[in-house]
Amino acid sequence: GENVEQHPSTLSVQEGDSAVIKCTYSDSASNYFPWYKQELGKRPQLIIDIRSNVGEKKDQRIAVTLNKTAKHFSLHITETQPEDSAVYFCAASYSGGGADGLTFGKGTHLIIQP
Amino acid sequence: DSGVTQTPKHLITATGQRVTLRCSPRSGDLSVYWYQQSLDQGLQFLIQYYNGEERAKGNILERFSAQQFPDLHSELNLSSLELGDSALYFCASSGVGTKDTEAFFGQGTRLTVV
Numbered sequence: 001g002e003n004v005e006q007h008p009s010t011l012s013v014q015e016g017d018s019a020v021i022k023c024t025y026s027d028s029a030s031n032y033f034p035w036y037k038q039e040l041g042k043r044p045q046l047i048i049d050i051r052s053n054v055g056e057k058k059d060q061r062i063a064v065t066l067n068k069t070a071k072h073f074s075l076h077i078t079e080t081q082p083e084d085s086a087v088y089f090c091a092a093s094y095s096g097g098g099a100d101g102l103t104f105g106k107g108t109h110l111i112i113q114p
Numbered sequence: 115d116s117g118v119t120q121t122p123k124h125l126i127t128a129t130g131q132r133v134t135l136r137c138s139p140r141s142g143d144l145s146v147y148w149y150q151q152s153l154d155q156g157l158q159f160l161i162q163y164y165n166g167e168e169r170a171k172g173n174i175l176e177r178f179s180a181q182q183f184p185d186l187h188s189e190l191n192l193s194s195l196e197l198g199d200s201a202l203y204f205c206a207s208s209g210v211g212t213k214d215t216e217a218f219f220g221q222g223t224r225l226t227v228v
């Protein structure tokens with residue numbers, strides 16, 4: 001089955017700086033890669049996703065890049081703000097048939113220092 | 115509000131007991147997923163139902179079972195509960211096709227086994 005590794009487990013950055021979280025996956029059949037943000041005690045919420053036919057996607061201060069050859073994808077947050085503090089999860093799945101359940105990374109606790 | 119409703123929000127029960135968690139998906143979503151979130155195991159995919167049929171199995175124990183009813187709501191049954199089953203259980207739903215892959219999570223049911 002799919003295995004997703006996520007690094008780092010904790011990331012502390014100064015407000016206004018950029019944050020980068022990296023994930024690798026093992027199953028070359030995976031074609032859908034979402035990122036979820038989870039605040040303490042709340043549900044995971046999708047912040048951005050990318051499909052395997054695209055190398056990069058951007059939404060305001062958030063961007064995701066995908067390298068299919070290396071089976072590697074990353075989340076980039078620029079101009080970080082206090083409200084960006086949360087746990088971020090990357091995930092991978094095969095979309096379009098068969099097993100669609102998401103395999104999640106272990107999460108990155110992002111701390112924005114004022 | 116994601117549109118996915120889970121009940122109850124909190125559940126405390128004793129070891130050896132059986133409980134049922136309920137999930138109502140977003141209107142029109144045919145797929146329902148169950149996930150378990152614990153500190154040591156992270157977010158783990160348990161099982162997926164699609165339009166009433168089991169579609170994929172993840173790391174679901176034999177003591178756990180689920181079903182999806184004709185009105186598309188789903189129930190997760192946990193039996194012979196152990197202390198280690200204490201966790202946050204999330205239900206998520208998604209639509210049909212590759213463009214509707216985004217999984218919307220409910221608020222979760224926090225299960226405490228004592």
